[in-house]
Amino acid sequence: MKLPIYLDNQATTPMDERVLAAMLPWFREKFGNAASRNHSFGWEAEKAVEAARAQIAELIHAEPKEIVFTSGATESDNLAIKGVAEMYREKGRHVITATTEHKAVLDTCKRLEQDGCEVTYLAVDRHGMVSAEAVEKAIRPDTVLVTLMAANNEIGTLHPIEAIGRTCKAKGVLFHTDATQGVGKIPVDVEKMGIDLLSLSAHKIYGPKGVGALYVRRRNPRVRLAPILDGGGHERGMRSGTLNVPGIVGLGMACELCGQELEPETKRLTKLREKLWKKISSELDEVYLNGHPTQRLPGNLNVSFAYVEGEGLMMGMSELAVSSGSACTSASLEPSYVLRAIGVGDDLAHTSIRFGIGRFTTEEEIDFAGERVVAAVKRLRDMSPLYEMAKEGVALKDVRWTPTAGH
Amino acid sequence: MAYSDKVLDHYSHPRNVGSLDKNDPGVGTGVVGAPECGDVMRLQIKVNERGVIEDARFKTFGCGSAIASSSLATEWVKGRTVDEALKIRNTDIVQELALPPVKVHCSVLAEDAIRAALADYQKKKADHAVAPAPAEQR
Numbered sequence: 001m002k003l004p005i006y007l008d009n010q011a012t013t014p015m016d017e018r019v020l021a022a023m024l025p026w027f028r029e030k031f032g033n034a035a036s037r038n039h040s041f042g043w044e045a046e047k048a049v050e051a052a053r054a055q056i057a058e059l060i061h062a063e064p065k066e067i068v069f070t071s072g073a074t075e076s077d078n079l080a081i082k083g084v085a086e087m088y089r090e091k092g093r094h095v096i097t098a099t100t101e102h103k104a105v106l107d108t109c110k111r112l113e114q115d116g117c118e119v120t121y122l123a124v125d126r127h128g129m130v131s132a133e134a135v136e137k138a139i140r141p142d143t144v145l146v147t148l149m150a151a152n153n154e155i156g157t158l159h160p161i162e163a164i165g166r167t168c169k170a171k172g173v174l175f176h177t178d179a180t181q182g183v184g185k186i187p188v189d190v191e192k193m194g195i196d197l198l199s200l201s202a203h204k205i206y207g208p209k210g211v212g213a214l215y216v217r218r219r220n221p222r223v224r225l226a227p228i229l230d231g232g233g234h235e236r237g238m239r240s241g242t243l244n245v246p247g248i249v250g251l252g253m254a255c256e257l258c259g260q261e262l263e264p265e266t267k268r269l270t271k272l273r274e275k276l277w278k279k280i281s282s283e284l285d286e287v288y289l290n291g292h293p294t295q296r297l298p299g300n301l302n303v304s305f306a307y308v309e310g311e312g313l314m315m316g317m318s319e320l321a322v323s324s325g326s327a328c329t330s331a332s333l334e335p336s337y338v339l340r341a342i343g344v345g346d347d348l349a350h351t352s353i354r355f356g357i358g359r360f361t362t363e364e365e366i367d368f369a370g371e372r373v374v375a376a377v378k379r380l381r382d383m384s385p386l387y388e389m390a391k392e393g394v395a396l397k398d399v400r401w402t403p404t405a406g407h
Numbered sequence: 408m409a410y411s412d413k414v415l416d417h418y419s420h421p422r423n424v425g426s427l428d429k430n431d432p433g434v435g436t437g438v439v440g441a442p443e444c445g446d447v448m449r450l451q452i453k454v455n456e457r458g459v460i461e462d463a464r465f466k467t468f469g470c471g472s473a474i475a476s477s478s479l480a481t482e483w484v485k486g487r488t489v490d491e492a493l494k495i496r497n498t499d500i501v502q503e504l505a506l507p508p509v510k511v512h513c514s515v516l517a518e519d520a521i522r523a524a525l526a527d528y529q530k531k532k533a534d535h536a537v538a539p540a541p542a543e544q545r
Contacts, residue, residue, distance in 0.1 A: 309445050311470035315410070315418055326445055326470075335445070347442035383424050383474065385449035385466035386442060401441030402519075 003319045005365045009299055009358030010153050010181060011323060015250070016206040016359070022253040023208065026246035034243045035234060045245045052252025056213055059255040060179075060198060061189040068214045068235045069248055073180040074104040075228075076199035076214035077147075079239065080176045081108045083225030084145045084197070085117055088174075092142030096173075098122040098130045099341040100157075101149055105178055109147075118142075127292035128157035128342045132167045139171045146175050150182030150198075154325065154338040154354060155291030156300025158186060165194025174223060180204055180212075184258030185297055186266070190215060196223050202247065206359055207254030211247030214239075265359065269298035272357050272366045277301055279370035284377055286390075290325075290339060290352060299357040304339075304348040307387035308380040313353060316376035320369050325352035347396070410471055411505035417475035422482050425464045427451040432535050435528025439519040446473045446513065450520035452484055452492070454528055460484045460492055465520075472510040476500050476517035489525055 006014065026048060034049045036042025053064040070076045085095060097109050099121050109119045120138045122130050135146055146168050151158050161177060168175035176197035179188055183198075184205035190198060198215040202208050216238065217223045231240025258265075281287055286306040302325075305313060310324030325336030326349070335349035344352070353373075357366070381387040386396060410418070429436045433454050440447040446469030453462040463481035467474045479500055484492045500506070500514035 307468060309469045309473075311445075312418075312468075312474060315471040345443065346445075350442070350445035383421065383466055384468045385438065385447055386468045388426070388466060396442060401443075401447070402439050402523075403441040403444050 001362070001364050001368065004321050005319060005361075005369060006321045007355045007357060007361065007365075007369060008321050008323050009356035009361070010156075010204075010297075010354065011356065012203045012209065013206045013358050014360060015203075015208055016254065016257060018257060019207050019250045019253045023246045023250040026249050030245075032245070034245055035232065045243075048245060048249050049243055052248045055252035055256045056200075057215075059188070059259045060183065060200075060215060061191050062198075062215050063218060065236075066190075066215050066218050068216055068238050069243055069251075070212045070214055070239055071210055071244075072203070072212035073102075073178060073199045073201035074212075076201075076212050077102070077104040077176075077178050078108050079214055079225060079228055080197040080199060080216075081105065081112065081145065081147055082228060083238070084174055084176070084223070085112050085115075086226035087224045088144040092140075092144045093117045094120070094140050094143040096120045096122065096135060096138045096143060096146045096148075098124055098148055098159075100124050100128055100152055100155075100338045101147070102153055102178060102180070105147055105149070122148075124157075124341055126343050127295070128152055128155050128290075128338070129292060129295065130159050130164070132160055132163035135164050136167045136171070139167075139173055143171075143173050146173055148175075148177060150177045150179035150188065151186060151297045151300075152291065152338065153181050154336060155302045155342065156181075156297035157291045158182070158295045158297070161195070162193045168196075169194045174221075181297060181300075184255065184262070185299065187262065190217070196221070202251040202254050205254045205258050208247050208250045211244050211251050213251065261359075266298045269357055269361075272361060272363060273298060273301050273355075275363070276355060276357070276366050276370050276373075277303070279367075280373055283374045287377075288344075288348065290342065290344060299361075301355040301357070302352060303355070304344065304352045305377050306348060306351055307384045307390060308377050309350050310352055312380060313351070313376055316380055317369075317372040320372055322356070323354045325354070326350045413479075413504050414472055414475040414506070417478040417504070418471040421465075421474060421478040423462075423464050423478065423485075424466065426466065427453050427462065427464050432531050433528070435524040435526070435531065437520045437523025437525070437527055439523055440469070440516050442468065445469060446516055448473065448477045448516050448520040450477060450480060450517075450524045452524045452528060454489060458488050460487055460489070469513065469516075470510070472504065472506055472513040473516060475504055476506075476513045477520060479503060480517040480521055484521060489528070492521060492525060495521055 032041030032045035034045040183200040196217040201212040288304040290302040310326030339349040465477040497514035497518040
């Protein structure tokens with residue numbers, strides 16, 4: 001077993017060697033521009049791009065023509081949301097999203113607000129879920145778009161996408177889903193789920209960084225988008241710019257592999273996640289699972305370890321690469337807004353750790369991680385004044401604390 | 408973020424972790440910070456008859472830099488008089504531990520903890536001097 005152990009697969013994933021092998025020829029030997037229509041260099045590049053389009057489409061049950069290549073999910077989210085808002089501005093200027101979305105969606109929505117759109121930010125329940133009923137209630141005559149993620153990047157919660165899609169269809173509102181974390185990890189079917197636009201990214205599914213795609217429905221209804229980038233009119237005019245052929249080939253292969261391995265991988269990851277959670281919850285008191293107990297990404301475990309600060313904890317288990325919802329890990333000094341949205345207090349948000357289990361995580365690594373986590377939490381609790389106070393029966397909520405300046 | 412060797416050393420081998428009897432008149436206890444802010448330090452000092460801090464203990468909820476800052480603070484106050492301990496500045500801690508700007512607040516908290524512990528001790532001493540009998544006349 002090699003140390004450190006990578007358990008941050010919601011941040012990014014290592015590239016699968018099969019993906020790399022598929023990409024390699026497209027850097028040097030086959031370097032053509034897919035838009036070159038009059039020689040073989042261009043033709044072979046175009047062929048490779050079209051093959052990748054088909055691989056991606058198959059994974060999400062779409063048509064190849066409905067796939068638009070981008071630089072990643074952030075761009076896809078921007079293109080979907082801004083593109084719809086701009087194209088349908090005569091129809092209405094209201095967009096619905098939720099408070100736990102990724103910043104690529106939330107900040108894009110904020111931009112729309114500056115441009116005069118109205119945005120409804122739906123609250124989530126204590127597991128981080130939005131119901132189809134809540135979406136239905138929020139839809140108004142001037143609503144043009146509902147954008148809700150398939151799976152949350154921090155707490156792994158899955159929204160009831162199919163029910164929400166059905167609601168949107170019934171109301172004649174376009175439905176975009178940021179499925180960056182969901183594609184390749186959970187079954188996604190744009191037809192069955194009534195999805196009109198879908199963002200995905202290669203580097204979350206064992207592909208390369210810097211490439212992603214946006215699914216744009218062509219029938220029932222045909223979705224139109226105002227482009228963000230002006231230029232050569234690539235990708236049916238929706239996304240100008242020379243195609244990143246090696247990246248696209250990699251994304252295609254990554255999707256194909258995910259599709260092949262989805263079922264056994266889901267079982268394996270769920271088992272590893274449950275094993276880690278069982279170890280933690282059976283050997284430590286006052287640990288809390290964040291997110292939904294079952295409706296969550298197979299490879300996501302998010303836990304608050306009361307009375308132990310997240311960054312301090314990560315330092316105590318430096319053989320594990322994980323991430324924390326604590327403020328200390330970011331420049332913002334604000335704890336996770338996602339945890340806040342599900343009602344986790346700032347005190348507990350500071351103690352949260354996200355374990356992201358992936359394709360290359362082994363059971364041996366999970367066993368090792370479990371031991372390290374339990375040992376580190378115990379050691380830090382012995383040093384924690386809060387743990388001592390809690391054990392003495394002091395109600396920490398009633399203590400008058402003295403926050404320092406800057407906090 | 409990479410930690411300095413000194414932060415790592417204090418984090419891995421914290422000095423003076425633990426508790427002193429907070430009801431001992433010679434013990435001063437300072438608790439600063441807040442759980443919602445991600446750091447709480449409790450620093451305790453035990454002052455002898457000669458006014459010298461002979462022992463110190465801490466417990467900290469916080470990041471590695473917060474733990475290191477409080478560990479260092481207990482080392483530094485030991486052997487000093489109350490007045491000398493009051494002269495410890497957060498900037499000294501920043502320098503000693505090579506804390507980056509984003510971690511300066513950990514040193515501020517440690518300085519606050521020292522001051523709070525000293526203030527608690529001095530308050531106890533004053534209360535104690537008044538309570539049992541009038542102080543001796545000069």
